Amino acid sequence: MMFDGTLEGRTAVVTGASRGIGEAIAAALLRSGADVTTLQRGAPSEALRRAAAQHGRSLAHVPVDFTEEVSIREAVAMIGPVDLLVSNAGTQIRHDSVDFPLEDFNRVLQVNTSAVFQLCQGFGAHMVERGHGKIVALASLLSFQGGLRVPAYAASKGAVAQIVKALSNEWAGRGVNVNAVAPGYVETEMNEALLGDPERFRQLSERIPAGRWATPEDIASAVVFLCTPYAAYIHGTVLPVDGGWLGR
Secondary structure, X not given: OOOOOOOOOOEEEEEOOOOHHHHHHHHHHHHOOOEEEEEOOOOOOXXXXXXXXXXXXXXXXXXXXXXXXXXXXXXXXXXXXXXXXXXXXXXXXXXXXXXXXXXXXXXXXXXXXXXXXXXXHHHHHHHHHHOOEEEEEEOOHHHOOOOOOOHHHHHHHHHHHHHHHHHHHHHHHHOEEEEEEEEOOEOOHHHHHHHOOHHHHHHHHHHOOOXXXXXXXXXXXXXXXXXXXXXXXXXXXXXEXXXXXXXX
């Protein structure tokens, strides 16, 4: 990776790093020189532990329930100040909108929106106080589009994009970069329903100018870039990493 060593000595928190995009982001930060704390229910994977050992970085873990405000607050307090926050954890629930249970709708918004703001607020307060720090949230193509059978997810990711802009307006002048990456279609467990539908998979793939779905590493590279000094003048941006989907 071109950013190897650029984050030497930095401390980072990555949420939802047990698999998929989050795991790839944590691994990329370790390769780039950061010490990483993962924040999710389960412990870090063996692959992440090997990456930390290989690159001589520390890897810690704090369990958290993103549906519980108290759990998030306690985790933030336990970790304390960090240089980098990557808020990746999210959930997806699909129903026809006429049948979408309000309980499911609220659960998606809690994990994908309220928890993201609480994390940004908790870790960002220290960054603002010290005059430096970088926050990257994971938005989505559905920050821009409506999708099908996912009104809660679309609402939550639209909100993430607006949270990033709102925080940036307050914190950019105080040394804190707040941005988001909006992944396109990525080959992860969250997209199992789409990957398992041959016709829908074909339709989506044909629309991507790059001619393929993203890998988790494609997304991780963009996130790490936003954490490096190379992105020092980027504030309040929602960066699509979508193989050209939105430009089609």
